[in-house]
Amino acid sequence: MRASCHCIAALAAVLCPALMFAGTISGKVTYTGTPVKQKPIDMSKEPSCAQQHPTPITTETIVTGANNTLGNVVVYISAGADDANAPSQTVTFTQKGCQYIPHVIALHTGQELQVSNADQTSHNIHPLAKVNREWNKSQPPGSPAIQEKFDQPEFISVKCNIHPWMHGWFAVLKTNHYSITGDSGGFSLPNLPPGKYTVTAWHEDYGTQTQDVTITGNETKSIDFSFKAKAY
């Protein structure tokens, strides 16, 4: 009886190393300096969208929180945790009020992406891919969601030609270990088996930064990233 218990424990350890030694890398992304003020978006051309925003929304290139925290940063394991398989769940990207929600999404190569239109106007989704195949699909109001996949890792800028102010990003990664910071700048990359990792933080305007982290066991390593804000 006791032997079989050991057996199960050993089996579990082999099958689920992440659960047995669940290392986590977490931290905060901040900026130094004064970021450029975000501009209000003029949607007068599209009244059905404009009326959804009684106060005009602003561009989302730089999203910050209290204490100089930086949002919309994709923090991911760029080396050490390549995952061969894409998760089966679909990543969703919505067009609502002539705005992309969310502004940045991350997905695995080959992972199903679903783009939907919640507006009363037509949009065209145009990911300006350079490594992957570039496509540009029109989506009238009420039409079914567009299903797509990307084969290669790439940060893809997404635009709508009908509403030129609309801008978003697809971060196509070859790992499932990623985190996108909110206003508070926090990120957490859990379930990391022991090993050496390179953690990359990517921001659409401020570029990328990397740090090497070694996870030895069931521990939480704390790392922070700090970007220098551009004045313009």
Add this chain to the structure above:
Amino acid sequence: MGGKIFAVLVIVIAIASAVPIITHTFLGASVTPPQDISTHGAEIDKQLDETMIEAGLSFLAAQLLLGVFVWQFGGRKAGPLKNFPGGSKYLVLAALLLVGAEAIALGAMGTKAWAKVYFQPASADALPIQAQAGQFAFYFRYAGPDGKFGAIHPEKIDEGNSNFFGLDPENDIPARDDITSGELVIPVNKEIHLMMHAKDVGHSFYVRELRIQQDFVPGLDLSLHFTATKVGRYEIVCTQLCGLGHYNMKAYLNVMSQDDFDKWLKAQSS
């Protein structure tokens, strides 16, 4: 018999066609007035009326004449017609001269209205505004408090970041206070100097109430000037098929009192 029926038909068509011409010329203004908010519009409207009357009368006359001939000769069996005096050569020449004279006369008279907009430069105190057309939106730029436009760097265009014109505020000081708007906001009774360029393909700037329709041509900097005389909000539409979003390529012309305009401009630059 068949010839007579045909002749009557031709005349009926002529009279039926005259109905919209007459309605437009004599009743048009009171039936569906596309209101005119420009200083030069009256002249264009007058020119259009003249063209309509002249072309309408010529059309009616030609159609009635055709009817008469069909009535007269429609039933004839084959046989030689009496020649036009001097032969067909002179007939063709006479027709060409007649039509040519009419076209030239209309053109010559129309030039006056056209030249007011295109041959006279904008006055020195006109408010300069830059208009950019791109797939599929218009954007307008004001020089800002320094009165100077920043230089345009197409490679810097970053629409997601609201840099529609490709300004470089980091290195170019005049660009820093430039104001970009999706709406063409102008003061009333003030001459506007619109400097137009296309970002990608051909587009057009059409404001019905302003009596202005001018194409954007890629690679050309085109200049237009006008004065709006009525406060209000009017539609600017693209009238050159420019791609899949063409149907949705529009903006608004917002004519304000000088006070409101100054306030608006101030709010934009803060």
